[in-house]
Amino acid sequence: MLQKIAVPVLAILGFLGFWEFIVWVNGWPNYKMASPSDLPAAYVRFAPLFLEMGWQTLWRTVAGLVVAVVAGTALGMAMGFSRIARDALYPLLVGFNAIPKATLVPVIALLFIGQHDFNTVLMAFLISFFPIAVSVGIGLSTLEPEYRDILRALGASRVTIFWKIALPKTLPEFFGALKVSVTLAFIGTNLVEIVSPHGRGLGALFKSGETNGDYPLMFAVLIALAVLGIVLYYAVVALERIFAGWAERPQG
Amino acid sequence: MANLIEIKGVTHAYRTKAGPLPVLSDLNLAIPEGEFAAVVGPSGCGKSTLTRLIAGLMRPDLGEVWLHGEPVRSPRKTVGMAFQNPVMLEWRTILQNVILPLEIVAPRMPQRQREDRAMKLLDLVGLKGFEGKRPSELSGGMRQRASLCRAIVHKPEVLIMDEPFGALDAFTREDLWQTMRDLRAKEPFTCVLITHDLRESVFLGDQVFVLSGRPATTQHVLDVDLPADRTLDILFTPQVADMLHLLRDQIQIAQGRVPGAAAAGGH
Ligand SMILES: Nc1ncnc2c1ncn2[C@@H]1O[C@H](COP(=O)(O)OP(=O)(O)OP(=O)(O)O)[C@@H](O)[C@H]1O
Ligand SMILES: [Mg+2]
Numbered sequence: 001m002l003q004k005i006a007v008p009v010l011a012i013l014g015f016l017g018f019w020e021f022i023v024w025v026n027g028w029p030n031y032k033m034a035s036p037s038d039l040p041a042a043y044v045r046f047a048p049l050f051l052e053m054g055w056q057t058l059w060r061t062v063a064g065l066v067v068a069v070v071a072g073t074a075l076g077m078a079m080g081f082s083r084i085a086r087d088a089l090y091p092l093l094v095g096f097n098a099i100p101k102a103t104l105v106p107v108i109a110l111l112f113i114g115q116h117d118f119n120t121v122l123m124a125f126l127i128s129f130f131p132i133a134v135s136v137g138i139g140l141s142t143l144e145p146e147y148r149d150i151l152r153a154l155g156a157s158r159v160t161i162f163w164k165i166a167l168p169k170t171l172p173e174f175f176g177a178l179k180v181s182v183t184l185a186f187i188g189t190n191l192v193e194i195v196s197p198h199g200r201g202l203g204a205l206f207k208s209g210e211t212n213g214d215y216p217l218m219f220a221v222l223i224a225l226a227v228l229g230i231v232l233y234y235a236v237v238a239l240e241r242i243f244a245g246w247a248e249r250p251q252g
Numbered sequence: 253m254a255n256l257i258e259i260k261g262v263t264h265a266y267r268t269k270a271g272p273l274p275v276l277s278d279l280n281l282a283i284p285e286g287e288f289a290a291v292v293g294p295s296g297c298g299k300s301t302l303t304r305l306i307a308g309l310m311r312p313d314l315g316e317v318w319l320h321g322e323p324v325r326s327p328r329k330t331v332g333m334a335f336q337n338p339v340m341l342e343w344r345t346i347l348q349n350v351i352l353p354l355e356i357v358a359p360r361m362p363q364r365q366r367e368d369r370a371m372k373l374l375d376l377v378g379l380k381g382f383e384g385k386r387p388s389e390l391s392g393g394m395r396q397r398a399s400l401c402r403a404i405v406h407k408p409e410v411l412i413m414d415e416p417f418g419a420l421d422a423f424t425r426e427d428l429w430q431t432m433r434d435l436r437a438k439e440p441f442t443c444v445l446i447t448h449d450l451r452e453s454v455f456l457g458d459q460v461f462v463l464s465g466r467p468a469t470t471q472h473v474l475d476v477d478l479p480a481d482r483t484l485d486i487l488f489t490p491q492v493a494d495m496l497h498l499l500r501d502q503i504q505i506a507q508g509r510v511p512g513a514a515a516a517g518g519h
Contacts, residue, residue, distance in 0.1 A: 144337070144339075146335045146337055146339045149309060149333060149335075150333055150339055150352070150353075150402075151353075152327055153307045153308070153309060153327050153331050153332075153333045153412075154327060154328075154329050154331070154353055154356045154357055154406070155326070155327045155329055155356070156356045160356065164352070164355070165341065168341070168343045169341075171343075244343075246342050246343040246386065
């Protein structure tokens with residue numbers, strides 16, 4: 001238990017020490033590269049902004065992810081249960097996923113002018129639903145026939161089979177995908193925040209640091225983003241433990 | 253006694269990329285209520301297909317499957333199934349796994365009553381004390397026992413088993429034969445057992461149906477004239493040896509070989 005906390009903490013301290021050392025050895029000034037010792041001052045000075053903007057980034061990421069879970073699961077179900085849907089949707093989804101999402105930012109911005117919250121959530125969703133759809137689709141379509149047959153032989157409906165067997169059985173794959181999606185959604189949110197004029201959120205705070213040449217602020221935002229990303233990721237891990245903990249085999 | 257299951261002239265082919273694959277051809281068989289029918293036949297001859305037709309999971313191209321005097325057109329609640337793979341739901345405990353069919357067949361039954369029924373069966377198969385465990389914590393034989401309980405928890409008229417003991421070691425398998433025999437004494441059901449093990453077919457069956465090679469048809473029916481409370485010792489009697497010999501010859505015919513030729517060549 002102690003080891004579980006101590007090892008990552010030491011690793012992070014080691015990383016910060018290395019960063020401080022690199023900046024010091026090269027004699028980089030603050031306008032080239034901030035060092036960790038510059039950051040606390042930036043956090044103290046902009047504390048209310050960090051809280052406000054961090055909250056903005058957080059809720060919009062989570063909102064986008066929730067939409068992605070609902071839509072991704074629905075798409076995955078369609079692909080998992082119907083061959084026709086699978087054949088029709090797969091190339092579309094793969095093609096859409098291949099588009100760099102940065103190119104969509106101006107499109108969305110023009111479509112929904114000034115709807116900053118909406119645009120951000122939309123981007124978080126668009127960038128993150130794909131892994132969920134694919135994993136649910138594959139999970140359902142590869143369900144062993146016997147699993148379906150034990151219930152189908154009793155006259156159970158497709159919906160019942162989905163709730164009682166197919167869904168729980170795909171949960172481990174689903175959470176695997178969700179871990180990828182949560183990071184993607186976070187990137188999507190920040191993308192819009194950084195690119196949009198008059199945006200809000202940590203991305204916008206980064207942008208304002210850049211505009212004002214405030215390097216410690218920019219790096220402080222980056223660290224805050226990393227921390228928020230870690231928090232989101234481990235929130236998913238915690239959910240996985242609760243809902244799919246049974247899939248974890250006891251280690252020898 | 254009336255026939256519970258009647259298979260009348262069933263012919264079925266799978267549509268594959270290489271064209272239709274005929275699997276069953278004008279297959280007839282009848283199983284009286286309460287009887288135990290063992291079905292043996294060469295690998296790939298269509299035995300699993302037959303179980304899916306009886307369960308109503310598929311409909312044959314030609315012919316009909318009758319259950320209790322009614323043609324089977326779709327799945328019905330009065331069937332229980334067990335496979336070689338015990339198909340345990342890993343996220344449920346053993347008890348919850350056994351209860352599963354009751355959730356479908358008897359949605360209004362109180363949970364207490366379901367658990368009592370499941371516990372009674374788990375006790376019968378020697379799994380008392382394991383009801384709270386996850387399937388991954390049990391051995392293969394124990395999982396298969398739980399799977400048997402699940403197949404009969406809703407008191408089906410017909411229990412359909414497709415090589416249920418096929419993946420178990422010889423000793424565990426013999427244990428499960430005895431469990432099966434004892435279950436039948438306490439829980440009356442008609443049984444269709446697909447197996448590759450001739451000794452199993454004779455120990456458990458009242459009748460053994462030998463299917464021909466693909467496309468399968470009923471090639472031979474053996475009446476197993478042994479007492480219901482038979483013990484494993486009976487497998488060593490001359491009477492059973494004769495039956496096994498006959499079945500083995502029949503399987504060789506089904507495989508398209510001359511009976512006895514392989515044995516003679518071996519000397
Ligand atoms: N869904 C399917 N589509 C196409 N062909 C199938 C399908 N299911 C089975 N077959 C083919 O039909 C034949 C009979 O299959 P079946 O599973 O009924 O045989 P079996 O007697 O149970 O075999 P085994 O003894 O190996 O269990 C096999 O050749 C198999 O390849
Ligand atoms: Mg088979």
